[in-house]
């Protein structure tokens with residue numbers, strides 16, 4: 042009986058959480074560089090939730106230094122955690138489809154954002170990255186500190202020149 | 210020991226090699242897994258993708274420029290810059306991949322990229338952040354013109370990179386194959402090393418065991434003769450003494466030393482001496498039973514333990530056999546050698562109780578044998594020595610007894626119990642020794658049997674008895690019969706006693722039935738005796754079974770063999786009285802004999818009561834002091850003369 046009642050309460054909470062809310066306080070992006078779409082509960086534009094650089098920099102910042110297959114030397118990467126961005130937009134899904142400026146696409150299991158400190162890097166060695174330098178956004182796993190991520194699967198998921206994320 | 214050390218080195222070496230190979234295999238396998246999943250491979254496989262991306266980015270840039278040419282009014286400078294930047298970043302991506310140079314070696318990669326760099330340098334100015342002015346038609350067209358050949362080149366490079374990737378994949382596959390082959394080879398090598406390792410270890414263990422056995426062989430056996438050495442001999446003697454103590458048996462210790470062995474060494478050489486020792490050891494072994502111990506104490510000294518002795522006599526014959534076998538010539542490396550030995554003999558428990566005392570006794574006795582002239586044995590105990598000497602003399606004298614006509618037959622009357630008359634007598638051998646006087650068969654027959662003299666003596670007895678019987682038949686009683694004792698040895702197939710007897714009968718002109726031979730029960734056990742029994746009967750000689758009841762006494766034998774008389778041993782007669790078990794036995798024997806048609810002679814009758822009981826039971830004949838002692842032929846003749854027809858019992862005495 043008790044278990045049943047508790048389930049109803051949880052279901053109710055879920056229901057509320059699932060309601061899409063066009064939040065009044067949500068700011069519109071001035072010059073959007075990242076768009077989240079799909080199964081999200083928060084939006085700030087017709088195409089979903091758009092972030093400009095300032096909005097991303099306002100989120101809690103996280104940084105680590107790691108070697109990567111793309112640069113000969115280890116570099117310091119910093120930016121918001123993927124899971125913070127997803128929370129921000131109220132993402133409810135299983136898979137993230139990350140899309141690059143050149144329309145390269147890759148699927149990232151949503152779990153990975155909680156299992157690892159996956160970040161959307163806005164800075165490399167404390168400097169913004171231009172498009173030429175694989176910027177402005179670079180999805181990156183903490184390869185050096187988490188050896189599990191040192192494999193092809195995670196290298197492939199580390200997408201650069203990120204422009205959009207679709208949640209299913 | 211030297212080889213042991215070498216084996217140890219080998220083992221260490223192989224262990225080290227095993228370790229090395231093992232590590233090598235582990236390293237290689239680790240290396241493989243690294244190789245298969247390393248970033249190097251990742252970068253390499255990405256080169257083609259990167260080139261392809263560069264190519265498509267060039268195409269997109271190209272398309273963006275075309276759109277701008279076709280519709281200059283809606284030209285988006287931001288978008289053109291982004292496409293330019295993306296193209297730019299793609300160029301860097303290709304260049305920054307460490308695998309690019311390697312993979313695209315031998316292609317036009319370097320010149321193409323020089324041209325791309327030139328292109329980027331030339332047009333950088335139009336797409337920088339600050340100059341966001343829309344571009345001239347002419348400028349765009351010029352950029353497009355520059356871009357066109359690059360696109361074609363990039364297409365070629367893309368194709369070449371795909372092609373190279375294939376080759377590299379193949380190359381890598383074969384590299385992996387090679388690594389696998391190497392590590393497989395190493396594993397096989399390691400396996401072989403391991404097998405070799407175990408083989409050596411096992412062989413080493415076996416060798417250790419063998420050398421341990423060798424050591425115990427060395428410790429306990431004499432290397433020259435392979436006989437037990439002093440140490441093992443002392444052990445065994447101790448054991449045998451304890452065993453004899455438990456079973457209350459007697460054992461003999463013989464101490465043997467070769468005579469003048471030094472001369473052999475001196476004349477034929479030490480090596481030949483060794484050969485003689487070996488051969489002597491072999492011969493000694495043949496003189497004793499498996500359970501006896503022959504040991505070499507050292508030098509030319511040997512000891513022999515004889516256990517489970519039934520009688521001390523036996524030891525003398527063994528010693529004699531040893532002296533005889535050693536007296537045979539030795540074939541030594543083509544030369545002939547002669548040797549004799551002196552033997553000392555002592556007995557447990559008669560002479561001593563412990564190992565050392567026994568050994569000392571035997572040694573002493575051997576020394577005496579040497580003193581007395583060598584090539585002989587000597588007992589430790591005086592009485593034993595006395596007996597041995599007596600026997601030795603007896604043997605010598607016995608050899609001469611026949612020639613010196615020292616034998617004589619006595620006759621013991623056999624009385625027909627029903628009538629009290631005498632028609633038979635048993636011939637008994639007496640030896641009139643010139644010094645010792647009369648010696649009874651009990652003392653000298655075993656020696657005669659031992660020496661084989663029994664055959665000649667037996668033949669003489671037969672002939673003498675036949676001669677006497679013939680005389681008495683002619684003079685006194687035509688039906689008189691004499692029975693003669695025989696030794697089983699006389700009736701062996703290889704002796705021709707039967708032939709001899711036939712000739713005796715013929716020469717004295719006597720029918721066979723005038724003689725009965727007394728045989729012992731043991732002969733009936735010998736299956737081949739049946740044939741000779743038939744031959745004996747063919748001559749008419751009658752057969753009497755002596756000492757019935759003391760031996761194997763099987764009634765079934767009686768039925769099988771054709772026996773004429775049966776002599777009940779005097780021990781049964783001695784116990785005859787009403788109600789005694791021996792009475793019942795005698796009665797049973799008599800009933801059975803009657804049924805089989807065998808006549809019965811009771812021996813050792815000493816009292817009237819015995820006579821009456823036997824008579825009452827139907828016993829046919831009797832023999833014993835009640836009637837008469839054995840008497841000489843002359844005395845017997847007096848009986849004939851006194852009562853010409855039949856000798857009356859009462860008159861004898």
Ligand SMILES: Nc1nc2c(ncn2[C@@H]2O[C@H](COP(=O)(O)OP(=O)(O)OP(=O)(O)O)[C@@H](O)[C@H]2O)c(=O)[nH]1
Pocket residue numbers: 433466467468469470471472474478479480481482483486507508509579
């Ligand atoms: N060939 C050979 N001779 C040995 C060996 N051991 C000892 N001898 C010799 O055997 C001889 C034994 O000497 P003895 O037994 O004391 O003397 P013997 O010459 O035999 O004379 P008697 O025993 O007194 O009759 C010595 O000359 C030793 O040198 C051996 O192993 N081989």
Ligand SMILES: [Mg+2]
Pocket residue numbers: 466467468469470471509
């Ligand atoms: Mg000697």
